[in-house]
Amino acid sequence: MSMLDNAIQSIQIGMEDFHEEDERRVLSAIRNLYAGILLLFKYKLQQLSPDGSDEALLKTKVLPAIDPASGEVVWVGKGKKTVEVHDIIDRLNTLGVRGVDWKLLNALQGIRNDIEHYFSPLPIERMKEAIANSLHLITQFCEPHLDERPVEILGQECWDLMLSVTTVFDAELASCQTNLRSVEWPFQEVLDAMDHMVCPECKSRLIKAVEPTAHRDAITFMCQSCQSESLYIDVAGHAVEISMASVNHWRARQGDEPATCICPECSYDTLLVHENECAACFFEFEYAHCEWCEEALSIEERLYSEGTCGYCQNRYDRMMAE
Ligand SMILES: [Zn+2]
Ligand SMILES: [Zn+2]
Ligand SMILES: [Zn+2]
Structure with a gap:
């Protein structure tokens, strides 16, 4: 069976498991879905590997060798270890694969890792997020880069189910984002971190401010996925820390000081140096x-x-x- 067949089968099995809506099967559903999506990308790397290179682009270790026929240096894959997510992204990027939102793949990997460490019941919404991310990745990748129409390779039933789940999830996400955008955030940096706001309990992006008119630390959140309520500091601290990490990364490359420092009060790296105030706990x-x-x-x-x-x-x- 080809790597593409493996990928398709894995995604189809994942979707069949989801259909059952049984907790234990949700777990295997996410595992299969994730494995299938990775195989799709690996299949492309396999196709792009030069003949006689022992699938070099798929291997973590690639060594130079002399081709006995031509006497030229060729790069050959060694060992059994195959590339992981960040290598897949790096290699496809430098090989000219454009138009794929790799953040979705990173998020999918995050969901996959979370379920491995999750002990309480897994909210079904996380599964829906995984399906929505997968569908967007498949759409961005299959036709432009594999020359395959998703519905044709995955089959009508599997594709329709993925589409309907994604439509519902995307609508829920849009409604959460409208709610979050309506909040008057205490700092621009918190607004800029909106895409990184997740439920501290289940990591779902489906959170809403309970009272969008509340201010500063009176803002609380309700998770639409696991229904737990959370405080401003926990949601904003995590989100601002992530979004400022990339801001600080760019500043460092230009030789500038970081825009934040670790807050002595809450320990998040969210104390805005310019404002002299912590974006998470408001320490000054x-x-x-x-x-x-x-x-x-x-x-x-x-x-x-x-x-x-x-x-x-x-x-x-x-x-x-x-
Ligand atoms: Zn939650
Ligand atoms: Zn603080
Ligand atoms: Zn002085």
């Missing part, structure tokens, strides 16, 4: 600027000084010593 340093020269204090100075910058403190110490 007593001093953000030097009392004497009014220069912005560094994080160290905010933590340990009595409101003076190192320069002024030095000058003062020297003066006192004279």
